[in-house]
Amino acid sequence: MEQQARYEGRIIENADEVTPAVLDAMAQAPNARLREIAAAFVRHMHAFAREVKLTEAEYDIGIDFLNRIGKATNDRHNEGILFADAIGFSTLVCLMNNGNNGATETAAALLGPFWRMHSPRTESGGSIVRSPTPGPELFVSCTVRDGKGAPIIGAEVDVWHASPVGMYENQDESQADMNLRGKFVTDAEGRFRLRTVKPAGYSVPIEGNPTGDMLKAQRRHPYRPAHLHFLLYKPGFKTLVTQVFVDDDPRLKTDVVFGVTRALVGRYESHNGPAPAPEVASPWYSLDYTFVMEPGEAKLPIPPIK
Template structure:
């Protein structure tokens, strides 16, 4: 009889039950996941109390996800999985711009703005004016006209607009179309670093691991044009103290931008170019509405 006889025999039976899965990729992924999960449980000798805690954590991140925050994405970020997936799928073999994790705060359909427009639509106390410029090119170095540069960021107090009732809807978010030379330009305020949300299960985990929650200051970008793979990336402030300890492991050397101080520190500029690779223009699912 094919029944469970030992702890080790459970894996064999589980894999056999999944072997009939018609979808080859699903069959491969689920078999690998099951093998690794069983190996993990065996390695750490998971107790029943720890298993309960793990299930509570998974349920908790679901309950903590809503219109203002995606705790599931945050958990994947804090475990380094989001960055790992981004790096594995974007190896830039042709010199295209490096990718980064999407993060839990992107919203689709940000306002389409005119060149040079300011995306700071609410009062931003302490915000240093920042002018951002750049060019979008293909892997042959040719400028890409009509590319859409979608950008979003935290405020100078470290909050995205969906977290802060003092900010207007879609504040510090905007989409810009490149001109005939592939250029884009907009103004904003210099973002601050900020803590990832710590009011849910992910915060409990960070505290238990004695990890700080503070992301280095950065701008998010999503650059797209039909016929090219959508680039999801971030540009980090080069003077931030948390570049080497980003809690979501999102900083790579090529993602560090140069924020130039102007007017005795009363303004700043950032010049940063992007290179798109050929491919399908496929957008991610928004983490929040």
């Protein structure tokens, strides 16, 4: 085991001595990765305070902001993830860890604060509309392949999205539990199909929460462009978390969480003719999309809400 020098401490004489004292104290951690991350965090935080000449009043505001993030988080809402999304941190980490470390386009995207585990298993072609949800019908047909183009059989695919009024079911008491959520399994051709309603863009929560206060102070709009969420899981492959955005949404370039990349813009086609189901009125929409999974570890993320 790597031996660390015994920490003997020091008396702080001035501001310049604070950072090295903290780094010396934390250098005792036996986990090398913990030492690396903690040391970099302290160096950057201390450098930030020096760069902006942080006042004590501003320090108090910052601590209060962090405390409010914790208080605003509950089983139905994750303020920490929302804040990380709104400053582009979630997308940065996602792109750094996918698509050749950010050097190439990738189909991966941020998880977002609304994924729930244990979505209802749904037969391919089935509907994920579980309570009255007005909106144009959407028929989705997807294929899952590996990097060589071969179909991936038996991949589990979670799908979830906001309603046409811009709310996920955990935010909206008028929607049934697990409305617009479902879990599908790819067939022998790597395909799955589903029926739902066309999603709409929506505002992230901004009333009475610290992220909303930040957006208002920066005069930023709080909207996300319309999209479907997908999480693809199959042992032997890296879990793919992604979103497919509606191509005619006017806010593709100004997504409040900076989550739109070119690979994630789908082609949502409008139709006025006969639909795949006879009771469907025009106009209705279709989406065809192909996902590519990379070899790697199949690991599910920690659900941000229950």
